């Protein structure tokens with residue numbers, strides 16, 4: 391069944407509405423290179439990247455994709471020059487302030503993943519307010535991975551599990567893939583069906599590690615500030631060509 395959308399501006403990219411991914415995760419990379427190629431400061435790339443976030447969130451919502459995770463800032467990105475880190479923190483702050491109304495209108499719930507304790511207090515507060523304000527929205531969930539590291543996520547989960555074992559609530563034998571998955575910051579979200587990474591880098595960069603076990607990977611040279619509806623549709627069309635076997639054999 392072909393889908394019809396505002397995105398039917400792109401008729402060549404028709405999708406099967408019954409086979410859309412439930413959860414798309416995106417490593418939004420390439421803002422700095424986008425700016426450099428234009429002789430602009432890196433921050434201009436980040437600023438433009440914010441427009442891609444709006445475009446992709448709203449396109450995914452129109453398509454009916456229930457979960458979208460955006461990797462916006464990694465645990466390692468704190469090592470960047472403080473000018474850039476400060477700019478990004480202010481950009482996230484502004485994004486939350488300006489987008490809440492649009493998110494509410496579209497029934498989008500915001501979640502925060504990662505070590506949000508490290509974020510500046512003002513941003514933390516706005517983030518908490520956005521999460522609270524949108525918590526009953528049920529048309530789509532957008533998870534923002536901020537100060538997120540895949541290994542840190544696993545470490546935190548292991549500590550939680552160890553505490554439950556130490557307190558006698560759980561026996562070592564009861565620890566299974568489900569207990570571990572639920573103890574991660576993504577507990578409650580389905581594993582991503584599709585991971586998109588922009589900018590041509592072919593690596594995971596400490597994003598979801600445990601969660602990617604059977605995720606389809608899609609890499610594109612497009613830089614994040616240029617990634618809009620059309621690029622999302624192309625990624626989804628590529629996803630729909632994949633044969634997900636999960637270690638089994640194809641039927642027929």
Ligand code: IPE
Pocket residue numbers: 418419420421422423424462463464467478589614
């Ligand atoms: C992605 O773009 C944004 C963040 C990691 C915060 P980059 O800033 O990594 O851009 P490049 O990879 O240097 O081009």
Ligand code: IPE
Pocket residue numbers: 417418419420461462463464467591593595
């Ligand atoms: C990954 O991009 C993190 C985000 C997009 C938020 P990086 O630009 O930090 O990754 P590396 O340094 O190229 O691996």
Ligand code: MG
Pocket residue numbers: 419420421
């Ligand atoms: Mg990068």
